[in-house]
Amino acid sequence: MNSDTLVKEAIVADVKKIVSEDQVVTDYEALYDASSDRYRKYAKAKRVLDNPIPTAVVYPKNAEEVKELLMYANENGINVIPRSGKTATEGGLENWKDLALVIDGSKMNKIIKIDPYNMQATVEAGVRLQDLEDELRKIGYTTGHSPQSKPVAQYGGLVSTRSIGQFSTLYGGIEDMVVGLECVFPNGHISRIKNVSRRAGGPDIRHIVIGNEGTLCYITEVTVKIFKHYPDNNKFFGYLVNDVETGIKVLREVITNGYRPSVARTYSPEDARQHFYHFYEDKCVLIFMAEGPEGIVEATGKGIEEAVEKFKDGVYKQVDSQLIANWFNQLNWTQQTIDDEVQGMIDNDKHDGYTTEVSADWETITKIYNNVIDRIRNEYPRAKDLTMLGGHSSHSYINGTNMYFVYNYDINCEPEDEMRIYHHPIQAIIVEETLKLGGSMCHHHGIGKYRNEWTKQEHQSAYYMLETLKEAFDPKGIMNYGNIYPVQEGYKYQK
Ligand SMILES: Cc1cc2nc3c(=O)[nH]c(=O)nc-3n(C[C@H](O)[C@H](O)[C@H](O)COP(=O)(O)OP(=O)(O)OC[C@H]3O[C@@H](n4cnc5c(N)ncnc54)[C@H](O)[C@@H]3O)c2cc1C
Structure with a gap:
């Protein structure tokens, strides 16, 4: 038995002392599944992923257990990947470290309170959006949140990625819905942000947590607004x-x-x-x-x-x-739809499809669209393999809108080369054109691990603030290594 295996076994034994044995999963299939998300779905389906598998997947039952797990990981320099519904699309769940614990919140799945008088509902972070929506519909209310992944995504992930739903022009994105929340930091500190209709008590600290993509803290509870449904x-x-x-x-x-x-x-x-x-x-x-x-x-x-x-x-x-x-009525993806797509890739497909969502003001969005389409058609060396290239605007604001580029292609290379030959160069054109014209390179999927090479360009002088948050809340860098923040070690997976 080599020393790596011994270290991993020791970690698993320690974790089993923090939570019970049945909350710790180490079978190979579960670990392989936990090593990446839908970003490299084709390579994953073809079983050619080249990044390390995590050490264990742990299922805490409450914030206290999350706290103990984070403190243990922090003391021992172990990477932590928070996980919820597993619908991440940008590598947010991918593991780039030899020692890593995936902390899966899906057992924290109680709807704590539905409060129609004050128009809010409180849930544990592992509650699926669909489950809260179903409960609310029974009494004539709605969350107003409807990403296509609604049947599968859970509140921890939805808040952590700054998700947005199909009815956003009326109800807003998740950032407009979150009233308060509870989260746990790597040093074990538990913060509760109280539920009030508005306040001017300094900066809005909810926004440190919303969109943190598991890089600063672990979300354990969320209170959201609810709406009457007609x-x-x-x-x-x-x-x-x-x-x-x-x-x-x-x-x-x-x-x-x-x-x-x-x-x-x-x-x-x-x-x-x-x-x-x-x-x-x-x-x-x-x-x-x-x-x-x-x-x-x-x-x-x-x-x-x-x-x-x-x-x-x-x-x-x-x-x-x-x-x-x-x-x-048939737009949302269920777990079955997701599983069927993967099975199709395993069985026969040599075809894949991706999306890259950007935003800009009204004046600029069409320019970005035209520049991107033009460059991909004329510059991209594998343009002949594209089976579809287009896009849609689906979320609008008083001062601008988004563009959701969609591109599908036949894969004429080995599965392990697909992202480098197809997806990455196309995504790079979209991001470059958007940043050049002053737009944002990520409207709602988050940065994950595969747009972090452009995080500094996205934020420019404000990157200082983002970087300082990481240093303050996660000084040992154990939270979701490679997400949002660029790291040298990631380059080998990206390009
Ligand atoms: C078919 C399909 C359709 C989609 N449609 C939309 C859409 O319409 N709108 C949209 O915005 N997105 C969409 N997405 C993307 C995805 O569903 C969202 O990003 C969603 O918010 C992820 O939630 P999840 O529970 O699956 O999180 P996961 O995939 O488990 O995690 C996502 C990220 O959040 C972090 N995270 C998870 N839980 C926690 C926690 N408790 N604390 C801290 N960090 C955490 C993870 O580390 C990871 O980086 C779609 C995805 C798919 C597959």
Whole structure:
């Protein structure tokens, strides 16, 4: 038995003294699964991952156990990867250290309190979003949060990645929903941020935790706002438009006039083909959903129609709203969908697909879109292998919107080379063009481990603040090594 194995066995024995034996998993399949996330899904499915597997996956049952585990890891310099629903897309769960504990919060899954009078709900961080949503729907309320991963993602991950849902134009992103929370730092300190409607008690410390991607602290409890739900009033609108620019102009008109449809999206024709092949007619697709009390829905609908009328020269035609309603009903991914995709890759696929989501102001977003598409088509050496290249804007704000680039390709190389030959160069073009024009390289998936090479460019002089947070809260650097913050050791996996 070599010394590495002895060290790992000693760690597992120690951890079993902190929690009970049945809370510690060390079988090879579980560790292989825990060594990465959906970022390198093809290499993972083909079993050619080259990064270390973690030492153990641990399932704490409460904040006290999380505290003991973090203190142990901190004292012994062991990497900690916080884990929730495992839907991370940017390498946030990938392990780059020989000694690592994956701390999985999914056994902390109690809905602690639903408080309709004060319009908030408190959950342990391992509660699945779908489970809280189902409970709220029974009493006429909603979380307002609906990422496509809703059936699987849990609150720890949702908060930690600054996730956003399909109805964000009305309800906001997770950062607009979190009222208070509890989190544990590597030195064992437990902080509780209290639940108040607003305060001016110094900087908003929730934002140190929201989006930390497991690099500063472990989230154990979350309180979120809840909303009254009026599903019977929902109205859908769909149009075919001539180009992305017109679609974005209509979105801008609706939002800047003060309307808040819950859904406001424009798809490029290539992306529209994936979603609306039965009616898109080679055009861009523009969709809206209005929800809320009847009067608001009616006014929002009128606002949408007025905006469409203003840009009618670029609008090809309106489509049956039922087509849009039907599409929404099958949009979310379940665990089964995720598993089926992986199985497809194991069985036969030599094909993969990715997304890179960026944001910018209204003026810039179309320029970014055009520059990116142009560069990928003309500069990328494997452009002939692309089976799809396009994008959509799906989250809009008073001062701008996002662009969700989508690209699929045939894999004509060994599985271990896929990311270097295909995904990385395409993602690099998207990030470069976005940063060059002043946008943000990551609208909602987080930085993870595969966009950290651009973190300093993303934040520029404000990187000082990000770096100082890491030094203050995680001085020994045990929290999710390689996430957000660039590290030399990561380069071999990235390029
Ligand atoms: C099919 C699919 C659709 C998606 N759609 C969307 C979408 O519409 N909108 C969107 O925003 N995202 C989307 N995502 C991305 C992903 O679902 C989100 O990032 C989600 O918030 C991750 O939650 P999770 O519970 O799965 O977290 P995990 O994947 O387990 O972890 C994500 C990150 O959070 C950290 N983390 C996890 N738990 C904790 C904790 N308790 N404390 C501290 N850090 C923690 C992890 O270390 C990791 O870096 C999608 C992903 C998939 C696979």
